[in-house]
Amino acid sequence: MGRFICLSSSLFIIFVACLRGLSLVNCKNNITRPLPTQINRDLYHSSGTLIREIKGLVHRHPDKLRMQTFRTGNKGYKAEISVVTYSRSSKEVDERSKFRILLSFGQHGRELITTELSVRILSILTEEQSVPGMDPISLDTTLDKLVIKVVPIENFNGRKLVEAGDLCERRNGRGVDLNRNWSVDWGKKEKDYDPYEENPGVAPFSEPETQIMRKLSTSFDPHIWINVHSGMEALFMPYDHQNTTPEGLLPQRMRVMLEDLNHLHCHDRCMIGSGGGSVGYLAHGTATDYMYDVVKVPMAFTFEIYGDGAAPSKDCFKMFNPVDLTTFNRVLDDWSAVILKIFKMGPHQLGGIQSNSSAFNLDKWVSIDEYLDGYLMERSSRYGKKTEVLDLGIQEIRTYFRLFLLSSVLLMFMFCSRISKSKCSYRPIVSAVGL
Secondary structure, rough: OEEEEEEEHHHHHHHHOOOOOHHHHHHHHHHHOOOOOOOOOOOOOOOHHHHHHHHHHHHHHHOOOEEEEEEEEEEEEEEEEEOOOOOOOOOOOHHOOEEEEEEEEOOOOOOOHHHHHHHHHHHOOOOOOHHHHHHHHHHHHHHHHEEEEEEEEOHHHHHHHHHOOOOOOOOOOOOOHHHHOOOOOOOOOOOOOOOHHHHOOOOOOHHHHHHHHHHHHHHOOEEEEEEEOOOOEEEEOOOOOOOOOOOOOHHHHHHHHHHHHHHHHOOOOOOEEEHHOOOOOOOOOOOOHHHHHHHOOOEEEEEEEEEEOOOOOOOOHHHHHOOHHHHHHHHHHHHHHHHHHHHHHHHHHOOOOOOHHHHHHHHOOHHHHHHHHHHHHHHHHHOOOOOOOOOOOOHHHHHHHHHHHHHHHHHHHHHOOOOOOOOEEEEEOOOOOOO
């Protein structure tokens, strides 16, 4: 009996020691694997509060701002994008004669700092905030000549996923990377392709968000496009799908602008050049390449406004967003100054070069698919029908439209051939013998 008690006591001691050992192992694991940084709610708006704050700006400054929300969807997936227009013109007709700038923020859900920059820019435009060191009179003169459209959160559904806890999510609400869903060089995959990061979708413009942005860009016809991201500090120009930049006078001026901005506001720490040649990998189907090659925006840029290269790969929030107040404010101040400097430099650099409204219009033909997508989306938005018009029957409409065009061409060809033969049949015979 005594031996049994001793044996039981020994087993109990061993069991407790094992538990302590496991606890020590777990503690060590917790030390070596810190929890990912969570969203700092004291610094960052939720998507809902951010839109409400922007609506407040619009309400307080109706003479400068107006806001529209575009909605569409397909295959059971719905998306909406709010667009804020800054203009001192009372009529849209007057806006066509002004210099036009289109800014997009929050294309990737995890890049919260970019959407905060959109609010800061709108607050500066309405004079509720200012940029340190910038002359307000000079800025006022510049803004009088501009029309600026701001997309504060392009990827609203992806942003919701991030706010729900998926802090590494960059794609939209159904897993498509919106910056790979455009048509220029769409669908090509590099050796290091990661479907979680770069899923291009089933086809170019398969996503409602990119359909809305395409419609917005072609109708607004901007002189400057800026797509704002985070993950590093960089000032990029086309191309993303090649490791070269375009040739010509205008790309040279774009490069000079970026070099000046890098020196003045990035303190020479920003990467500059083509996205494909600077980052170390090629990106296919991006918005900036589409804006430059298809929409013919004279100056198309991608700005990367923040990145923490020392953050662990799984700590996505810290990698893409500043987590302390000092850095947060520095990023917003520096990059507000960069974008406002673009407002000044852009019209000057394009002076003497024909604007895209005249020089590039001949190239702005769109495909049948693009025309139909845009037309149907516009009709659905205008009449507020809650039918999935882009999904139901779109393939059939495209097919019938192509068949109609083909049959029309064939009929015209047959008609012209028939007329030609008729003329030949009734032509009078001229005698070769002299009378």
